[in-house]
Amino acid sequence: MVNLKTRCQVTGRVFCALAAMMFVVSIAQAQRQMEPLGRGVHAMHSATSQAYIGWRLLVTDPENVGFNVYRSASGGAYTKLNSLPITNTTDYVDSTANFTVTNSWYVRPVTNGVELVPSAPSGLPANSAVVRYRSLTLSPPPGPGVAYDVKFCWVGDFDGDGEYDYLVDRWPTNGIGSQYLQAYLRDGTLLWQMDMGPLSTNRSNVYEPDA
Numbered sequence: 001m002v003n004l005k006t007r008c009q010v011t012g013r014v015f016c017a018l019a020a021m022m023f024v025v026s027i028a029q030a031q032r033q034m035e036p037l038g039r040g041v042h043a044m045h046s047a048t049s050q051a052y053i054g055w056r057l058l059v060t061d062p063e064n065v066g067f068n069v070y071r072s073a074s075g076g077a078y079t080k081l082n083s084l085p086i087t088n089t090t091d092y093v094d095s096t097a098n099f100t101v102t103n104s105w106y107v108r109p110v111t112n113g114v115e116l117v118p119s120a121p122s123g124l125p126a127n128s129a130v131v132r133y134r135s136l137t138l139s140p141p142p143g144p145g146v147a148y149d150v151k152f153c154w155v156g157d158f159d160g161d162g163e164y165d166y167l168v169d170r171w172p173t174n175g176i177g178s179q180y181l182q183a184y185l186r187d188g189t190l191l192w193q194m195d196m197g198p199l200s201t202n203r204s205n206v207y208e209p210d211a
Contacts, residue, residue: 038162039119054091085110146177
């Protein structure tokens with residue numbers, strides 16, 4: 001015969017164990033799903049005598065993080081451009097670069113006065129054109145005698161290097177050829193393409209059509 005006190009102690013231990021398990025499960029479910037992304041540093045020749053350098057703030061960065069920007073000219077040593085860590089933005093305008101030679105930039109996060117691991121660099125060729133966008137040279141789908149437009153473009157990391165690549169939706173201009181999806185790496189390399197077939201359906205199911 002089990003007395004009431006013993007039964008209550010056993011019940012209490014079981015309840016505590018169940019509560020602990022539910023707490024652990026709730027924490028696991030509440031953890032944010034994140035892509036392992038890099039800094040995404042990107043340099044653009046934004047004006048005649050200016051380069052715009054932008055990068056990504058990561059969710060794992062501490063609130064007091066700052067950044068130092070470094071530039072290399074003609075493949076030489078990197079030189080820090082800013083005097084104090086940049087803390088109020090994630091971009092920088094370089095007005096001292098010589099655009100007649102090749103240039104590349106990277107950033108280093110700074111916390112508590114200590115520089116951390118540098119980002120992957122981003123560069124510009126000598127005598128680069130002034131543009132404020134990134135361009136890709138697209139490969140023509142293999143359909144014979146069919147011209148293709150670009151309908152949509154999405155981003156995703158297709159090679160696992162922590163930087164976004166591009167998925168491009170190609171539609172035949174005649175409306176009856178095969179639809180193709182093409183994956184391009186960040187540097188413009190065609191990684192793969194998929195023939196969706198001439199009778200692919202729901203081609204426009206990724207956006208809300210106009211009423």
